[in-house]
Amino acid sequence: MSADGASRSRSKSLPARIRPRPATVVSVLSVLVGWQLLSLLFPAYRFPGLVALAGDLRLVVGGGTPFDPLVQFGATVARVLVGFAVSFFLATIWGIAMGSWTALRGYLAGPLFVLLTVPSVVWAFVGVIWFGLTEFLVPVFVVVLVVFPYLTVTIWEGMGDIDESLSEMARAFGASRRAVWRHVYLPQLRPYLFGVARIGLAVSWKLCLVAEVFGSATGVGVAVKYHFESFENGMVIAWAIPVMVLIYGADRLLRRLERYASRWQPETTGVRGMVE
Amino acid sequence: MSRRGLGGGVVVLLCWVLASALAPTLLPGPLAVAERLPEIVASGPGGNGLTHLGRSLLRVAVATAVGLAVAVPVGVAMAVDDRIEAGVSVWLPFWMTIPTLVVVLVGMVLFSFSDLSVVAAVVVAATPFATVSVHEGAADVDRELLDMAAAFGVDRRSVLREIYLPAILPAVFGSARYLLSMVWKIVVLAETFGMNRGMGALFRFWFNEGDLTALLAALALFVGVMVALQAAVTGAERRLFHWREDVPTAR
Amino acid sequence: MSRLRIAGVTKRFEGADGPLTVFEDLDLTVADGEFVTLMGPSGCGKTTLLNVVAGILEPDAGTVEFDGQPVDPGELPIGYVFQEPRLLEWRTVGENIDFALKAAGVGPEERDRRIEAWLDRVGLGEERNSYPKQLSGGMRQRVGLARALAIDPELLLMDEPFSSLDEVTARGAREDLLDLWSETGTSVLFVTHDVAEAVVLSDRISLMDENGAVFEELVVPHGRPRQFDDPEIHETQAELTRLFFEEVE
Structure with missing residues (x-):
């Protein structure tokens, strides 16, 4: 193999994740084989094998169930997005407020902690008692009440890690309040905001499903509940897969953005560290 | 902390109080909920409140123990071997x-609505998160100390x-705490689907009755125990x- | 006879752009009871050399001899004081010293006696049961020194131990170090990039350039005890600085 200097340095600059590592291949294969072996232990309706699951998935996506896939998936995705957006918006403001005014923190930490201990089903129950079966209200209510305190606490912790000496530096140079936020606070908060967005999105989807089971007439949750009641585990799993893939894709996208946003952080090669 | 908590x-x-005063039909006030609390604790569907609580506690304890038993070795193995980590x-x-x-x-369907259903669901749903937190702690071992x-x-x-x-012990404790807070919620969720005993079953019962005051009283019992447990x-x-603990060096 | 003799030692690391030679064919000696300083710019491989002598790193070539015998550095009782104190923060000051004493195979009563004695000698007699995080930076560094000396080392390695201390604290620590050194007569291999420190402390100074080569050796002509503000010492410091910057840009 002849590799001239240019092409070699090019291949080196490619991130390692493009070539799947052997450990990855082994891991993916062993999980698939494990799933298949496990399915042999149970009747198919309880634990479908990979082939049966693929069949169920085709049924779900092709509309071969009592539910229209476009309507259910559309409803769920819309609710997840609305619930997540509201939580993220509120949590950013609330978290920054808590981080900025220590006096406020003492009073807000307690209520948030109590909110965090309430199980999501109970929120769904309360939501249904209050609002009945709704298109958006109950799912968004549940998502916001659970995701919002969680995101707030994380952002607030991020505020605690902010390097105050940099803010002092900025003030010493007479930087405006706006400039301090833009150039000092936000860049330091950014990793937290990204982390929180990625987790928040995944959690929002999980909660939305719970809320839909009890408080909605449409959505993936309703379809899942229907198949659960007829003991069709394969269909239950198959209904979840498309949204899982979607959320996974969104997570990867956010990860890319995060990498781009923190490109000022040099990748450590480790050699320097070894020498000194 | 305790003063702030207060x-x-x-x-x-x-x-x-304020919210319930504004909309008394929607939100029963703290007093109304407190009045129902003794009844929730002493009696109820399928056993009194303490039976439900005890049943949930048992499931939580078993599920947390199993979850930790999986998470700690896997997390440590991930810290020691890059291939396992990958x-x-x-x-x-x-x-x-x-x-x-x-x-x-x-x-539920897989294990026919048994205790095993609950524990299995919790272990599958929560263990990966605990594993990550053990791994992060174990990966934190200071290379300079090893030198x-x-x-x-x-x-x-x-x-x-x-x-x-x-280095690992605080991580194990941290993930136990983390696991516990997740396990509670999953156990309650599982109990609302086809279990007769447990806090989740109790919540579902009062939800089906449409009795918000009783639901909130049961919730108060649950939250109280949770907060006490976390504090312990x-x-x-x-x-x-x-x-x-960092102690200022004023000597 | 020299206590420590490093002959033809080479160390390379596998870097992203091929092997990276830290130093090549390096020679260095420390006589019995001698205080030798290795001085060089940051990144020239001083720490790597200490790690080779301490047995943390394997050299790619060359030998390390002790009292005329080639040895495996891992076997030697060597005391090492690091740039940061590197204490076990979850153990008390006493237990941190015990950690090294146990590894050196010292019996329990003797360990207890030595911990007591060495903490007293570094002025931390009261802090045996304190945790490292309760101490100031200078105190922590002195625990590190007590740990290294308590094992009664054949050779004391010191890697810029005072570089993270403020000048007043560092000056006190240097005086204490010289006192302890003259009492114990331990051979010392000291690493620094601070010219003034090197002249005040050492019997002999080896100057290293950015490429890890020793380009000059200098015997410090002053007797002891030395006054830190002695004008003659300042003169030697100035001369050494000039010598150093002629070679190292």
């Missing part, structure tokens, strides 16, 4: 998207006991890891 509690109570981490972002509800429902031990010719056993263990774990943690 302040926070007062704020919650005030908000509650193999496990491929799945983590995807695992995050698996809805707890689906795990619970599948577990220091090598320079002084310290043997492997002492290094494991004096350097690795103290935090207290034990603080005693165990007193060396982590």
Whole structure:
């Protein structure tokens, strides 16, 4: 193999994740084989094998169930997005407020902690008692009440890690309040905001499903509940897969953005560290 | 902390009183809920409140123990061996998207609505997160301390006991606390689907009755126990890891 | 006879852009009871050399001899004081010293006696049961020194131990170090990039350039005890600085 200097340095600059590592291949294969072996232990309706699951998935996506896939998936995705957006918006403001005014923190930490201990089903129950079966209200209510305190606490912790000496530096140079936020606070908060967005999105989807089971007439949750009641585990799993893939894709996208946003952080090669 | 916690509690109570005064039909006030509390504790469907609580506690304890028993070895193995780390981490972002509800429902049908259903669902849904937190703690082992031990010719056993263990132990405790807070919620969720006993079953019963006051009273019992439990774990943690406390050096 | 003799030692690391030679064919000696300083710019491989002598790193070539015998550095009782104190924060000050003493195979009563004695000698007699995080930076560094000396080392390695201390604290620590050194007569291999420190402390100074080569050796002509503000010492410091910057840009 002849590799001239240019092409070699090019291949080196490619991130390692493009070539799947052997450990990855082994891991993916062993999980698939494990799933298949496990399915042999149970009747198919309880634990479908990979082939049966693929069949169920085709049924779900092709509309071969009592539910229209476009309507259910559309409803769920819309609710997840609305619930997540509201939580993220509120949590950013609330978290920054808590981080900025220590006096406020003492009073807000307690209520948030109590909110965090309430199980999501109970929120769904309360939501249904209050609002009945709704298109958006109950799912968004549940998502916001659970995701919002969680995101707030994380952002607030991020505020605690902010390097105050940099803010002092900025003030010493007479930087405006706006400039301090833009150039000092936000860049330091950014990793937290990204982390929180990625987790928040995944959690929002999980909660939305719970809320839909009890408080909605449409959505993936309703379809899942229907198949659960007829003991069709394969269909239950198959209904979840498309949204899982979607959320996974969104997570990867956010990860890319995060990498781009923190490109000022040099990748450590480790050699320097070894020498000194 | 306790004074602040008290302040926070007062704020919650005030908000509650205010909200219930504004919409008494929608939100029963704290007093109305407190009045129902003795009834919830002493009697109820399928046994009194303490039976339900005890049943949930037992499931939580077993599920947390099983979860830790899986998470600690896997997390430590990930910290020690890069290949294991790579193999496990491929799945983590995807695992995050698996809805707890689906795990619970599948577990129910799979193990015929038994205690095993609940424990299996919890272990599948929560263990990966605990594994990550153990791994992060174990990966935190200070390489410079390992060099220091090598320079002084310290043997492997002492290094494991004096350097690795103290680094991993707080992580294990942290993930136990983390696991506990997740396990509670999953257990309650699982119990609402086809269980006769447990706090989840109790919540579902009062939901079906449409009795918000009783539901909130049961919730108050649950939250009270949760807060006490978390405080106990935090207290034990603080005693165990007193060396982590920074004391100002005013000497 | 020299206590420590490093002959033809080479160390390379596998870097992203091929192997990276830290130093090549390096020679260095420390006589019995001698205080030798290795001085060089940051990143020239001083720490790597200490790690080779301490047995943390394997050299790619060359030998390390002790009292005329080639040895495996891992076997030697060597005391090492690091740039940061590297204490076990979850163990008390006493237990940190015990950690090294146990590894050196010292019996329990003797360990207890030595911990007591050495903490007294570094002025931390009261702090045996304190945790490292409760101490100031200077105190922590002195625990590191007590740990290294308590094992009664054949050779004391010191890697810029005072570089993270403020000048007043560092000056006190240097005086204490010289006192302890003259009492114990331990051979010392000291690493620094601070010219003034090197002249005040050492019997002999080896100057290293950015490429890890020793380009000059200098015997410090002053007797002891030395006054830190002695004008003659300042003169030697100035001369050494000039010598150093002629070679190292």
